[in-house]
Amino acid sequence: MFGKPLDAFQNTRFKLAELRAQIDAVQCFVDQLVQERVHGRLDADLAAEAKLVASELEFRTADECLQLFGGAGYMEEYRIARCFTDARVSRIFARTSEIMKEIISRSVGLDDRKMRARRPPGRPDVGRAWARAGSAAAARRDRHRHRHYSSHRRRRCRPRPR
Numbered sequence: 001m002f003g004k005p006l007d008a009f010q011n012t013r014f015k016l017a018e019l020r021a022q023i024d025a026v027q028c029f030v031d032q033l034v035q036e037r038v039h040g041r042l043d044a045d046l047a048a049e050a051k052l053v054a055s056e057l058e059f060r061t062a063d064e065c066l067q068l069f070g071g072a073g074y075m076e077e078y079r080i081a082r083c084f085t086d087a088r089v090s091r092i093f094a095r096t097s098e099i100m101k102e103i104i105s106r107s108v109g110l111d112d113r114k115m116r117a118r119r120p121p122g123r124p125d126v127g128r129a130w131a132r133a134g135s136a137a138a139a140r141r142d143r144h145r146h147r148h149y150s151s152h153r154r155r156r157c158r159p160r161p162r
Contacts, residue, residue: 012068019061026057045107052100055090062087
């Protein structure tokens with residue numbers, strides 16, 4: 001490109017250096033977790049963290065490298081195109097990254113099931129709105145739906161006058 005090899009550009013070297021540092025850090029983390037597993041001390045939370053961080057880094061690395069290749073990176077003849085496809089799939093199989101985030105958030109104490117248990121009694125709509133980051137519009141919508149549903153149920157469940 002521009003009469004120079006790709007690795008002659010400073011931006012390319014910096015990108016690859018950043019990716020290498022991140023890969024080495026994740027590799028150390030995974031190696032530590034392998035040791036924890038060998039000794040029987042690995043729990044699901046740490047395994048979820050490792051899967052999340054490693055698969056996200058794999059995708060980010062493939063994406064950055066694909067960007068360096070430009071349009072040629074999309075041609076299946078090049079190895080980078082296959083790496084990009086494989087990296088995208090690794091975020092999905094063996095549970096998605098969103099499931100890993102859910103497992104990790106529960107280990108931190110942000111369990112939706114526990115949050116619902118802490119809501120005020122008699123107000124099921126408040127718990128749902130609170131779980132959705134407390135949006136005022138969502139709370140109003142839920143209260144309206146709850147009121148409508150409750151009145152509908154009361155009408156249906158009342159004995160009919162004879």
